[in-house]
Amino acid sequence: MRSLQKQKKSFNFLFSNMIDAERDTDSFISVLTRSKSLLEKVFDSIVDPIYVVDKDHTIVKANLAFLNIIGKKNFNDVIGKKCYRLFAGRKNICRQCAVDQVLKTLQAKKTIHTFAPKTKKKVYFETFCYPAETDKGNNVILHMIDITKRKDLEQMTERQNNRLLLLHDISKSMHSTIQLNVLLKQILGGILKLGFKRATVYLINEEDNLLEGIISTDMKQKEIQDIRIPINNDDSMVANLIKNKKPILISDVSKLKLADDTLIKNTKRKSFLALPLTIASRIIGLLTVDNKDKSLFLSENDMKVLQLFASDVALAINRALLIDRLNTFNQRLKNQIKKATIDLRAKNIRLKEVDKMKTELLSLVSHELRTPLTSIKGYSSLLLSDKFGILKNEQREGLEVINLESDRLKDVINDVIELSKLVSGKEQLILEPADVNEVIKSSINLLKKEANTKNIEIHFKPKKCKKLVIDVDKIKHALYHLISNAIKYNKPGGSVSILINDNPYFMQISVRDTGIGIERKNIDRIFEKFSQLEEHMTRGGTGTGVGLSIVKEIVDLHTGDIWVRSVPGKSSTFSFTIPRNIKVTKKSQDEYELAKTIEELETVRTIVNIMHTDIQxxxxxxxxxxxxxxxxxxxxxxxxxxxxxxxxxxxxxxxxxxxxxxxxxxxxxxxxxxxxxxxxxxxxxxxxxxxxxxxxxxxxxxxxxxxxxxxxxxxxxxxxxxxxxxxxxxxxxxxxxxxxxxxxxxxxxxxxxxxxxxxxxxxxERTKELLEANERLKKLDKQKDEFMSYVSHELRTPLTSLIGYSKLILGGSLSKEQQLESINIINTEATRLKFMIDDFLDLAKMEAGKIQMNKESTNIKDLIKEVLLIMAPLAKEKNLSIDLTHDSIGLVKIDSDKIKQALYNLVGNAIKFTNKGSIQIELLDKDENIQVNIADTGIGIAKEDFYKVFDKFKQIQHSGKSSRAKGSGLGMPITKQIIESHQGKIWFESETDKGTTFSFLLPKK
Missing domain, CATH: 3.30.450.40 (GAF domain)
Incomplete structure (x- = not known):
């Protein structure tokens, strides 16, 4: 067996050398003539088809391999036959053997040809033709070598090269496109150019964890967009693709066990290929390709080509998506800038908000002032009902209450003014090293009496720690408010605990109570400036209601933090920290808001900078x-x-x-x-x-x-x-x-x-506008301080009278007549103070939008008559006549109490500032509206004072007897708010020493 293989190798080597060396034909023929046994061994041993033909193309000899290749079983079927009948099928023509040329030139020749005699499958042969002299004359020996595989490989390589060149052109076209819809069409066109029948592009929606169809070669846009495949299904083909990040090739879909997979269901094709679209190990989508033709199965070579294409597709799509997102972000940014512009304009409205803040402050003060002032009114009225004589114990107790409540009212005002200074930044810290234990003990001592009254225990265990650099008075004030609140809102028999937590960086102080707690929804508002939670009223405590705002401002000045944790119905714990390396900064609330706004805009810029990278x-x-x-x-x-x-x-x-x-x-x-x-x-x-x-x-x-x-x-x-x-x-x-x-x-x-x-x-540019808005806010802050000074002055004047006259009565040095006069003054001043506070409260509520309108159908003529009936005694005292003329008007939908209050203010002012003459009131029908005119013959208003009439910050200084009529000075601003809350309008006309006419217009419905 081994010798036979050696012989085969030697013969093959011999034939190849004969051709390569181009040996002399005569010597070669002589070798074969002398060695007929060698010729026989060639036919018996070599594995390739070999046969011999004569000059007439008749086959004279052949080996078994030749019989097999032409599909014959016996040598008799071949020997003596014409070779052209076996191969070409055409008479006198045989392209394979080239017998005539070889015998004519006596030189070896090589030919390449194809034939399919039996299987009909094209087969490529390379045939070496050698001249040879045998006992039958000059013949030709033909050696056939099968080169079909080599030929197929050459053709496949050529097709692959053509595909790669086409792929390069397609990719170049894709990378020059930035519009996603155009790019997707180019991708599908490229698939078709590469010779594939159908393709679909899917993109991953990371937000919804879905693979969504985007575009397909043979599906309508609505159909492809309806395809939404979950990517978190571990058993699905999509999940497998995303997990492994490798393509999946299915040569025959019908043989696949998972043919019901969602991704496969979208095709009725024979072959299927899915390729992940990957960018930096992140899959952004899938590209699927399939063929419906049963004879066109997708191959591994197809997959390799499409993998290259898929890489370019992923890059192009990702780039287009980035540009699309950039355009979207640009548009969103423009919208944000537009919104920021609107916000900047809204900063102008902040002027009104600051004004609202002031009125809310007044509302807060009024809430706390109303209770003590009501006590003043009650006890002074009680004194007036008795006869003169030595004061009884009850009378003395009543006057003591007057003094106590008056003092408390002063505390309210002082707290409000202090908070105003803290917010405006006018308060500076006086820092010094202090023993925090001693500061806490001092604050506890101030509140021991109040705690004992409610049977509340205060627990504090001093802790050894280094001194802390603080403003002692302000920290003591903050602790006073926190401990006072813990007592105030605690349950009888409860406890208050003060705890210290010290470390090298900051000191934390906590005040814990066993009280009624705070609702979660209100915790965020607990430290708001100039606003009072309704819970402060319903929790049953008394005080200014601004204590926590003061505490927060003090902690902020120390660059610390403050927070609260509370369990409703059980307890509250207020904690604040003071850093050990304190760095004092002074920043107003408006400046803080400005810095925050700038920071937000800078954040937007940073997000844009890192869209592709986080560097410049x-x-x-x-x-x-x-x-x-x-x-x-x-x-x-x-x-x-x-x-x-x-x-x-x-x-x-x-x-x-x-x-x-x-x-x-x-x-x-x-x-x-x-x-x-x-x-x-x-x-x-x-x-x-x-x-x-x-x-x-x-x-x-x-x-x-x-x-x-x-x-x-x-x-x-x-x-x-x-x-x-x-x-x-x-x-x-x-x-x-x-x-x-x-x-x-x-x-x-x-x-x-x-x-x-x-x-x-x-x-x-926006920052510049914000800074300008901030300057305007600072100016308004100054106006607020001036207004606070005005409020304090107006409230302190009657309070001083109350305290002074009550002390005179308590001193016992007054006669009965003097006592009676003093008590009358107390009653008058208390009544005036109550009306003044009511005016403050009403205006604040109206401007804050906290007043509910109760509109109902009302006879406006009867309402005016009712007001005139009540005001008639005041007019009679000054010998003034009041006349009413009116049109026929039906029912008008108004808040009768509010309109009545406005009429009281207008008619009251007409009487107050008229010394002689009359007051004329007209009720007119103006189609969809009604108009009321109140005209007097009084002292009038100077033109330079017109702007002060409806301004709550201004008072008109008149000359003569009526120049100093007592009141809050807020009647006209309140009246204006009432009319405008009815969607109405109010105005006036006036001449000095001739009189004034106020008019207002109200809609009937």
Whole structure:
């Protein structure tokens, strides 16, 4: 067996050497003639088909392999037959053996041919024809070698090369497209050009964990968009693709056990291929390809080609999505800037909000003042009902209550003023090292009496710790408020605990009670300035209601933090920290809001900067150029950008080229640069004799370079150039393709950076506007302080009278007549103070929108008559007549109590400022409205004081007897609020010493 194999090898070697060495034909024939036994062994041993023909193309000898290849069983079926009948099937023509040529030239010849005598499958043979002399004359020996596999491989290679060239063209087209819808159509067109019948693109919706159909070659857009496949189903093909990140090839779908998979259901094809679209190990979607033709099964080679295509598709789609998101973000940013502009305008409305804050402060003061003032009123009235004589114990107790409540009212005012100073930043810290244990003990001692009254225990265990640098008085004041609240809102028999937690960085102080707690919804509002929680009233405590706001401002001044934890119905714990290395800062609430707004805008800018990377634009461009140098293989890379005037380009960054910022290129005058920019793709350029171009682009005279315009939205924004100065390497097509990808990335980054610069400019402009708004707010803060001074002055005047006269009565040195006069004064002042506080409270509620309107159908004529009936005694005292004239008017839908209050104010002022004459009231029908005129013959109003009439901050100084009529000065602002809350209008006309007419208009419905 071994000898036979050796012989076969030796014969094959012999034949191949005969051809390769092109031996002399005569010597070869002589060798075969002398060695007939060798010829016999050739036919018996060699595995390839061999046969011998004579000059007439008749087969005279053949081996068994020849019989097999032509499908014959016996040698008798072959010997003596014409070879052209077996192969070509045409008489006198045999392309295989070339007998005539070989015998004529006596030289060996090689031919290649195909035939399919039995299987009908095309078979390729390479046949060596040798001249030979036998006992039957000059013949030809033919040796057949099967080269079908080699031929198939050559054809497959050629098809693969053609596909790769086509793939390159398709990819180049895709990378020049930034619009997603256009790109998707190009992808499908590319699939069809590559020879595949059907394709579908899916993208992952990460928010909903779904794979969504985007576009398909043979499905309607609505059908493909209805495809939504969950990606968290572990048994599905989609989940497998996402997990393994490898393509799945199914040559025959019908043989697949999981043919009911959701992804497979979307195809009725024979073969199926799914490829993940991957960017930096992250899958953004899938590309599926399938064929319906049963004879066109998808192969491994198809999969390899499509894997290359899928990589380019993923890059192109990701780039288009980034640009689309950038455009969306740009639009959203514009909307945000527009909203910020509206917010800035709203800062002007902040002027009104500050005014509202002041009125809410008044409301807060009024809430706390009403209780003590009611006591003053009650006890002074009680004194007036008795006869004169030595004061009884009950009377003395009543006057003591008057003194106590008056003092408490002063405390309320003082707290409000202190909070106002803290908020405005007028209070500065006086820092000194202090023993916190002693500070806490001092605050506890101030409240021991109050705690004992409610049977509440205060627990505090001093802790050894270093002294803390603080403002002792202010921290003591803060602790006083916290401990006082803990007692005030505690349960009888409960406890209050003060705890210290010290560490090297800060000290924490906590005040814990066993009281009624705070509802969760109100915890966020507990420290709000100038606002009072309703719970403060319903929890049963008394006080200013601004204590916690004062505590927070004190802690903020110490750059500390304060918070509260509470369990409703069980307990509350207030904690605050003071840093050991305290750095005192002074910042008003408005400045804090301004800083926060700027910080939000800066955050928006930061988000834009890190869309592609978290570094600055120039550093990002340098990184891209360095990547081109490292990964693409260029020695030097340079980037230029078009200037704003679009006629010049300037160097920005470069690798291997110094002083890039000094390079300037004129686009108009340079036809070379114009040609580069108009090409809109990467090309290699040779300009050996153009010195200007070589100088501008920083290249050597004989050095080729590659240039690529930077394009965004079909607009050229710059140029990228590269060369191989040092290595002299050849610039390949692969270099151009890679450079194109990096250039497109650089273009998007540059456009993104320019957007950021534009936004930064807008942020600066908005910041400037915010600073200007802040200045206006500071001015309003000054006005607020002036108004607080006004309120304090107005309240203190009657209080001083109350306290003074009550002390005189308590002193026992007054006669009965003097006592009676003093008590009358107390009653008058208390009544006036109550009306004044009511006015403050009403105005504050109206401006804060806390007054509910109860509109109902009302007879306005009867309402006016009712007011005039009540006001008649006041007019009679001054000998004034009041006349009413009216049209016939039906029912009007109004809040009768509010309109009655407005009429009281208007008629009351008319009586108050009229010494003689009359008051005329008119009720007129004005179609959809009614008009009321109140005209007097009083002292009138000077024109320079017109603007003060409805201003709650101004009072008109009149001359004469009526110049100092007592009251809050808020009657007209309240009246204006009432009329405007009915969607009405109020105005007046006046002349000095002749009288004034106030008119208001109200809708009937």
């Amino acid at each position: 634009l120039k550093n990002l461009l340098e990184l891209i150029l360095k990547s081109i140098q490292d990964f693409v293989g260029f020695d030097r890379v340079r980037l230029y950008l078009v200037e704003k005037d679009k006629n010049k380009m300037r160097g920005i960054v470069g690798i291997g080229t110094p002083n890039m910022n000094k390079i300037e290129i004129s686009i108009e005058d340079d036809d070379v640069v114009q040609k580069i920019l108009k090409a809109k793709k990467a090309n290699v350029y040779h300009y050996y004799d153009n010195k200007d171009v070589n100088r501008i682009l920083g290249k050597e005279a004989d050095l080729p370079f590659v240039a690529m315009p930077l394009i965004v939205k079909n607009k050229v924004i710059g140029m990228l150039t590269a060369d191989n100065l040092y290595s002299s390497k050849i610039i390949t097509k692969q270099n151009l393709r890679s450079l194109t990808m990096f250039a497109n990335t650089a273009a998007v980054a540059i456009e993104n950076g320019r957007l950021m610069e534009n936004m930064e400019l807008q942020v600066k």
